[in-house]
Amino acid sequence: MRPYTPKDNVQAKAYYTDRFWVAPRVPEEPVPEEGLYAEDLAAVKAKHKVLKAYIQRGQLVIHINPEENLEVLRTLKEERWYEMLSEMSAVDFLAERGGFEVFYQVLNLNTARRIRVKCFVDENQAVESVNPLFRSADWAEREMWDMMGVKVNNHPYLKRILMPDDWEGHPLRKSYPLEGDEFAQWYEVDKIFGKEARDIIGPENRDPARIDRYDTERFARLGYEVPRGAPAEMVDKTEETPIRYQEEEGVFLIEKLSEERSKVLDRRK
Template sequence: MREYQDRKNAQKKHYYKDSFYVAEQTKKFNVQESEFNEDLEALNSENLEILDSYIELGQFVVYVKCSENLKALRIFKSLGYEVLSEISAIDFISQKGGFEVFYQLLSISNKKRARVKCFVKKAEMLKSVVEIYKSANWSEREMYDMFGIFIQNHPNLKRLIMPDDWHSHPLLKSYPLHGDEHARWYEVDKIFGREYRETIGPENRDSAKIDSKDTFNFGRIYHEVERGAEPRDEKILQEYQEDGGVAFVKRVKRGSSKILEKRP
């Protein structure tokens, strides 16, 4: 049985008890004392320059130079890590002048996970690993699309999610949360033309915005009107009844009820 928790006003409670709470850093352990020691020795035997290595959250983490990412993944593939499940990056341009890229690997046969990390400067190019893992194709395109990291020798390096003529890259920390000037007018300019900007207005970039006066897209409960009509402020009791359907029963009085022995 689950431990009882009071869920009243759960949405009003803070996630952290202290508003200045800082999450504890995950612990890192020595590789030599783990099941990944053989993998580390295999990496060293191939003369791979390892900047750092440790065990974190039960997985093997290796930090290498960005110029040796292809070599590192080729070695891991030979060690039985047959699945590349994810590639992504973290924007550290303001702090370090580049990106931290990671490759998440899985060995199904040996039931082990590993992560290869490297640092790519803003002006540097990263080698494609599609020749080793086919799953890297779209992941590298997404990383280029979202962060602007150029991938060398990729078979088809172009945007994956955003349009080809989109300005900047949405997952950069410097990118505006609601988009820039280009984002606000992109669909209007593309579909109707710049001359219709004043007629249509800028695109709403806030996915949580709800216009209480919008009767085209929202039905106001107990204030319903015909679609597109002017909204009403007075409250009405609107009930919907199917033709020939069972009548609404709001409250049954015990004294006036009766048991039917057969269908009427």
């Protein structure tokens, strides 16, 4: 078996300077001195410390200390009527800054205005759950913990929501391999058959976006299969292949399916 190599610092060890293209930053405009956003920002500054504030794509963005995330959102909800949390998550800056940027997108239903609240947390630093203010934060905070590993204090039920409970690692971190680490490649094999079956079954491929170099050569259509390497144009010139659903002997306790009783849908329902 191939020896496992830790990949914790794979993002910091980029061998090529042009490996990842960095998109230009969206311009940051100053907050107007008058208007709704000016009043919203003043209400927050009256009670909390604002590290940075600007307008980006017509929305107010506020950077705060992570210790004040719950109280800042409480001020926006109770005093400025931002009563809906439409989105929240985190961005991985582990290699660059050693932590995550957690953001909250809140919406004022009366004015159709949006504010994005951001705070930066270190890798092992936790943020306070905003579930008491917004019920939509329940699953979002669980996903943030499951996928990114951002700890959330005082969440009513903080456990994995997408991955199995015994999963190791956080798949949306930039340091997580695209095809999964050793644990991911052998998870179901070990779980179902045991580690002794690894040599028989082989590792799993957990990358649904993987492109095989033979994909364009294995063109087929039900009843009109073509040989490997044949061009797609052959499908209209190939004789129909008889469809056989099952061997004559059948399978124990499984009813034989005949072609007369089957139906091929013209389109998906």
